[in-house]
Amino acid sequence: MDASRSHRSDMAPIKVAVAGATGRMGQEVVKLIQREENLTLVGATARSKVGQDVGEVIRIGRVEVPLTDSLDDVLAQGPDVLVDFTTPDLVYENTEKAISYGVRPVVGTTGLTEKEIQELDSRCQEAGIGGIIAPNFAIGAVLMMVFTAKAARYMPHLEIIEMHHDRKLDAPSGTALKTAELISQERQELKQGHPEEKETLEGARGGYKDGYRVHSVRLPGLVAHQEVLFSDAGQLLTIRHDSLHRESFMPGVKLAIEDVMSRRGLVYGLEKILDL
Known part of the structure; x- marks a missing residue:
């Protein structure tokens, strides 16, 4: 990993939105963002408890970020990164939409086909942004x-x-x-x-x-x-x-969030950004 990706603590926090924030993985991502100084939560989507504070819903205390069922509303707020842990029927649409807003996707939801991944990579290349799809972040x-x-x-x-x-x-x-x-x-x-x-x-x-x-x-x-x-x-x-425990996936999620800030194009697999 180059130096530009390892010293983000000296820069402004990365603004992160979470799709599927009240799911099992989404909750762990919200907790990760709240405890990391170089990350800040700016939006969260869920299918239920709309309007309620996401921190109160997942029982970590108020974080001043209300849940919404509109991904467009979240993306319009200008996050740097969208972390998606939703469902196979939503993931392609969510990722495509994020890229259209210039938001870098970090996707842990599985179910995308090889053709869909190639299409999303092309869209990232065209938008000049990075993205990562990983079937496993551990x-x-x-x-x-x-x-x-x-x-x-x-x-x-x-x-x-x-x-x-x-x-x-x-x-x-x-x-x-x-x-x-x-x-x-x-x-x-x-x-x-x-x-x-x-x-x-x-x-x-x-x-x-x-x-x-x-x-x-x-x-x-x-x-x-x-x-x-x-x-x-x-x-x-x-x-x-x-x-x-799902906490095992969070170091990889953090690494991916930081990596996409200086990447162009979408990669499939966390091994692509590790020094292996």
Whole structure:
């Protein structure tokens, strides 16, 4: 990371708006902004409790920022960055709208297609602003994905198992899909398992990707977990990451907010801004 991105504490605070501010992730982002001196909260959207102070709603005390269900109203206030943790059905529209206002998007909502990401990158380039879409903001999870891709060069027989809370809307997770993308950059397609294998229970073998399988687990009490199993003659390697609390994502969110202030164009994946 260059010096211009590491000394923002000497500059004016970055003005941040949060879409989905009362959701589980949105609440953690609001708390992050309130405790960081170089960030200031200027707007917050939610589908309910409109007009109420967001700090009072999430029980951290009054912050003088009322909730609104209008993203246009928030963007018109001129934030530098919009952090989006909403839902797959809203994320593309929200991100596109932010860019149209010249507001830099930091997106943790999953569900965007490769084509949509490319379109949003083009819009950021045209607007001369930066943006980041990350399927996972936990630094440990990013390291897990990078280590997985490196291991796949040498142990190509693998399966991905991702586990999340039972309120998650998409499967497989964005983290699993990003992991698969990184694996594909390092490993040729390799058909695994018995060639005459048959599922006697539909879906038992999970989703198919380049010869291996991706499995999704959804259970109450989980947050975000993923393990990748590698197997070879006489050995098993497991690379695993567990987010035990949503606070684990906040260092990555802060890093992304600061990074987009000096970036042009949109990147997909937090590993793109880490020195790996």
